[in-house]
Amino acid sequence: MQPERTINVGIVGLGFMAATHVKAYRQIPTARIHSVCNPSGRNLDGDLTKVGGNINANDPVRLDMSEVKGTREFQDLLNDPGIDLIDICTPTQQHPDMLGAALRAGKHVICEKPLARSSTLARGMVEAARGAKTFAMPAMCLRFWPEWAWLKETIEKKSYGRVLSARFRRVAEPPSWGQKHFAEGTKSGGAILDLHIHDIDFIQFCFGMPRRVFASGYVKYTGAIDHVVAQFEVGSGAMVHAEGGWAMSPGFGFSMSYTVNFEHATVDYDLVRPPDNLLRLFRPGHPAETVKCIGPDGYVGELKHIFQSILTGQAPSVVTMEDGLRAIQICEAEEKSIESGAIVEIGR
Numbered sequence: 569m570q571p572e573r574t575i576n577v578g579i580v581g582l583g584f585m586a587a588t589h590v591k592a593y594r595q596i597p598t599a600r601i602h603s604v605c606n607p608s609g610r611n612l613d614g615d616l617t618k619v620g621g622n623i624n625a626n627d628p629v630r631l632d633m634s635e636v637k638g639t640r641e642f643q644d645l646l647n648d649p650g651i652d653l654i655d656i657c658t659p660t661q662q663h664p665d666m667l668g669a670a671l672r673a674g675k676h677v678i679c680e681k682p683l684a685r686s687s688t689l690a691r692g693m694v695e696a697a698r699g700a701k702t703f704a705m706p707a708m709c710l711r712f713w714p715e716w717a718w719l720k721e722t723i724e725k726k727s728y729g730r731v732l733s734a735r736f737r738r739v740a741e742p743p744s745w746g747q748k749h750f751a752e753g754t755k756s757g758g759a760i761l762d763l764h765i766h767d768i769d770f771i772q773f774c775f776g777m778p779r780r781v782f783a784s785g786y787v788k789y790t791g792a793i794d795h796v797v798a799q800f801e802v803g804s805g806a807m808v809h810a811e812g813g814w815a816m817s818p819g820f821g822f823s824m825s826y827t828v829n830f831e832h833a834t835v836d837y838d839l840v841r842p843p844d845n846l847l848r849l850f851r852p853g854h855p856a857e858t859v860k861c862i863g864p865d866g867y868v869g870e871l872k873h874i875f876q877s878i879l880t881g882q883a884p885s886v887v888t889m890e891d892g893l894r895a896i897q898i899c900e901a902e903e904k905s906i907e908s909g910a911i912v913e914i915g916r
Contacts, residue, residue, distance in 0.1 A: 575875050576602035578645040578675075580666060581657035582611040585680050585707075587619045587629045589655055592867035598875060603637040605645050612638040642666065646673035652878060656680060659749040660756060664689045671700040678874050680707045681769075682761050683892040687900055690893040697889045705874050705884040706892030710766045711773055712869025714861035715837050715847045719828060722835070723774050728851070729831025733807040734774075736767040740814045740822040742789045753792025760785065760793040761899050764812025768902075769887075769895040771810060775802040777894055782911045783902040788815040798902050835859070 575598055579586050582604060593599040606612055611619070614631030639645070645654055646669055654670040656663055656679040664684050670677045677697075683706050684690040697704040710716050723731055740763065743750045750756045771778065778800035785796035795813030802808050825838040834850045847859040863869070870887070877884045898914055905912040 572598045572879055574598055574600045575878055576600050576650050576652045577655055578603040578605065578648065578651040578653070579655045579657060580605040580642055580645060581659070581662075581680075582606040582616065582619075583657065584619050586655075586657040587616040588867055589657060589871065590616070590629050590631065592865070592871050595864055595868050596872060596875065598879075599871070601631065601636050602651050603639065603645055603648060604631065605639050605642055607640050607642065609640050612640070614638070642669070646670060646675065652676060653678065653874065660685050660762070664693050667693050667704060668696045671696055671702060671704060674702060676702045676874065676878050677704040678707050678871070679704065679892075681892065682706075682757065682765050682896055682899075683889070684896065685755065685757055685761070687893060687896045690896050694889045694893050703874065703877050703883055704889055705870075705877070706887060706889060706895075707870055708766070708769045708887045708891065708895070709866035709870050710770045711866070711887050712873065713866035714863045715859075716770060716826075716866070717863075717869075718847070718859065718861045719826065719835065719837075720770075720774055722830075723828075727830075728833035728835075731775075731804065731806040732829045732831060734771075734809075734826065734828045736770065736810040736826045738763055738767050738810075738812045738824045739795075739816055739820075741816045741818050741820045742794075742814050751790055753787075753790035753794075756790060756792070757899070758787070758790040758792025758794050759812055759814040760796045760902060761896070763814055764796055764810065765895050765899055767810045767812060768898045769891065771800060771802075771808055772891065772894055772898065773887075775800075775804060775806065775808060778802050778808070778898060778914050780911050780913055781898065781901050781905055783905040785813075785902070785906040786815070793903060793906060796902055796906065798905070 614633040617628035653676045656666050667677050667679050756762050780801040781798050783798035785793040788794045794815040797811045799809040827836045837847045845858050849857040849859050901912045901914045
C-alpha cells in the first residue's frame with residue numbers, strides 16, 4: 569500500500585489560532601508546516617510561547633525555522649508551488665480577500681471562523697469557493713469535537729428518543745489576546761459572532777437551519793453584542809436555546825457546556841468537570857454514567873477532514889462553506905432580535 573502523500577501547509581496569521589493549529593498539525597503524520605506568514609512580522613522567529621488563548625494555553629509552541637519558511641508577504645504563500653493548503657488564521661476582516669486570492673492561486677483553504685464580518689461578505693466567499701478548482705472549508709471545530717460528535721450521532725440515531733430541549737452555553741472573560749481586533753466590535757463582531765457562533769453552527773448541524781429566533785443581549789466590551797441568550801424555533805419542535813459571551817470579569821476563565829433532554833435520557837457536558845467526567849448520561853432505572861469519547865480534539869478533526877478532501881478529491885462534507893455562511897446569518901438574526909425586542913425570521 570502506498571503511503572499517503574504529505575500535505576504542505578502555509579499558515580497566515582501567527583496568533584492563538586495559529587498556535588492551536590500547529591499543535592493539531594503535529595498530531596497528523598501527513599501534515600508538514602511548510603511556511604508561515606505574518607504581515608506584522610510578529611512571531612516569525614517561530615517562538616509562539618507567549619501566544620495566549622482560552623484552550624490549551626499552557627502548551628507553548630515553538631517552530632524550527634530551519635525547516636519552515638517565514639515571510640511577511642502573503643503573496644509569497646500564493647506564489648510558492650510547494651504549498652497545498654493555506655490556513656487562514658488572521659483577523660476576520662482579512663478573511664474574504666485572502667480566501668479569494670488563495671483559491672485563485674490554486675490553493676486549498678481552511679479559514680478560521682467566522683468566515684467574514686457579514687453574511688454579504690461571506691456569500692461572496694461561498695461563490696468564490698463554488699467556482700474554484702480547489703476546496704475551501706470554514707474551521708468550525710465543534711462539529712469534530714468528540715463529545716459534540718457523540719451528541720450529533722445520538723440525536724440522529726434517536727438513541728434515547730427525540731430531543732425535547734437542548735441548551736448550549738459558552739461564556740468567558742474578554743480575550744486577553746488579539747486586543748486590537750477583538751476589542752473593536754466593528755471588526756470582530758463581538759462575542760456573538762466570534763465565540764457564540766460555535767454553538768450556533770452546532771445547532772444548525774443538529775437541528776437544521778432554525779426558522780425563527782428571539783434573543784436578548786448587551787454590550788459591555790467591544791461596542792458589539794458581548795453577551796447573548798437566544799431561543800430558536802427548529803423544525804423538530806424541540807426547545808433549543810444558547811447563551812454566549814465574553815463579558816465575564818477577569819479571573820472567570822472559559823466555560824463551555826451543554827444539556828440535552830431526550831424522551832428517555834438526559835445528557836450533560838461541562839468543561840469545568842474533571843477530564844474523566846466531562847460527559848454525563850442519566851437514564852431512568854440506571855445509575856448516572858460517564859460517557860467516554862475517545863479521539864483527538866476538534867482542531868485535529870477538522871484538519872484531518874480537509875486533508876482527506878485533498879487526498880480523495882471529494883469536497884468537505886461534515887462542514888461546508890454554505891454552513892459557515894448560514895451561521896453568520898443566524899447571528900445577524902439574533903442581533904436584529906436584540907435590537908428590535910421581537911422574534912425574527914431567519915433567512916434561508
